Amino acid sequence: CLRVMPQKIESGQKRLRRRYIDVLTNPDLRSTLVTRARIIKLFRQFFDELDFMEVETPILAHNVGGASAAPFITHHNEMKTNLYLRVAPELYLKQLVIA
Secondary structure, eight states: OOSOOOSOOOOHHHHHHTHHHHHHHOHHHHHHHHHHHHHHHHHHHHHHHTTOOOOOOOSEESSOOSSSSOOOEEEETTTTEEEEEOSOSHHHHHHHHHO
């Protein structure tokens, strides 16, 4: 390590910008993250034992859909196309149920 590890981050803005240091120096935050990871692991084990399947839905899509909110638009340089941030996952989940 080339720099000395800080004991604690005081400023709220610095904590938000340097979350990795906040996790290393704040035992309460680390405990919360470990607890969250264990809960998610238990949920996955429970549903896996019942033969449920975990699926992923796309975050960026070629079409706008879902809620009535204005979508966030980004441009994919390599594909030379605009992509839209998903507002709601329901459309993709409905397609999975139908399939």
